[in-house]
Amino acid sequence: MQKIYVLSDIHGQSRAFFEMLEKIQFSSEDKLYIIGDVVDRGPDGIKLLEYIRGQKNMVLLMGNHEDMMLRTMNDEESWYETWLFNGGGVTLASLMSFPKEEQERCIEFVKNLPLYRMISVEGKQYLLVHAGIDVSRGESEEQIAAMDRDTLLWIRREFFNAKLSCPYTVIFGHTPTGALLYYAKDLPEESREQAAAFHITRWDRRIAIDCGCAYGENLGCLRLNDQKEFYIKI
Template identity: 30%
Template sequence: MFSRFRQSRARRTGPREWRGLSGARAYAIGDVHGRLDLLERMVATIERDRRESSRARDYLILLGDLIDRGPDSRGVIEFLMRLPSDGLRPVFLMGNHEEMMLRVLGDEPESLSQWLTYGGYEFAQSYGVEVGRLAVLAPADAADMIRAAIPPSHFAFIEGFADSFTFGDYLFVHAGLRPGKRLDAQDTHDLRWIRDEFLNDESDHGCMVVHGHTISVEPEEKENRIGIDTGAYQTGILTAVRIEGARRRMIRIEECDP
């Protein structure tokens, strides 16, 4: 998936024009974290934009961390599983929170307390689990209790998430890349978890990286990356970026909007 890009460690001497896939349009949404209310409004806004714009091959890219922290992880998953197939092609990327949930409810129940602290309680509660009981159960039993409350189709949906998506000169990942490493040799752990080594690096990755994972007050548009995690679960602000040809713009949904 990465083979068409060539990474360079040199800093650019001037701005570079990044272009999306010819004849197509992409809408990428940052970390949702259980905020179904904001996601529904964002998708409705995107649908209005599609109706008002020239027709194109349209992609809807979710950058991962759909679950945990916010109040309605289950509702988010069910909403996305029911997205209509009217020409909008959905792409779902695996975030570190999806990875952690699958691991804990799979073969790593010993990590349950860590996951619960970082949003797992809210996830479990959204599936009707009596979370007060989890503290008195052994980790494996608590994991079994949560797993039993989740429809198998939800597990299968999340397990099918991709690690990256290319769109012209743009590369979409959850967290970022390991600088200096060939793009076709990136480790999935970095794609889902990396922070400072990627965020502080100014080198040319051979593509414009669009990512979530790290919260910023406003979208961060750098010369080599665009961060669009505006902390929906705590700020009430969900951000997306619209890319068509050489043009891009941000779409912002706030919980206080009418």
């Protein structure tokens, strides 16, 4: 049986990523969805992008850090300082060390990353998206497709504190789960305990999987077939 995994926000931590692949015994028969933010802050973002690009059974979604990288490389000057402030310097230096053709292939790969994916596993439907959705603008796939990229890549409070009525579960990264204690006002007690430990956090049709890899906490991975959680400590 094919095993379906999701993880997010690797942020250049290649050691943790490859240790996770070993831990879950990831094989060519399995599939891994990575919900954005492979680059920045850690040292190996470009190396990871290049690796993921070569894997037929890995699907990378756009994260806000990949988007900042793209906007900067497209000479949108207003984004340069924002990207560097958010840990983009190490990614930029790494990218510039590659031959021009390889740089262009990497940028083209990132440019074509999807903003979201709707998938079904074991009869359950999931929306995979980096940050979340604007529930006030609707929850159907058609309405999600019409949402602007900044919403899907950056939203926090408005998504965390809205009531969901969708038939799917939203799996997202972007916000380290420990920060949910600050942003999400009505987390149930069990969810608060998960968040405080920087573990995968579940509540009200939501699963948060950014476990603070960028901040020395955990890289988390969820197997959707049986909901088993895996962690690598940074």
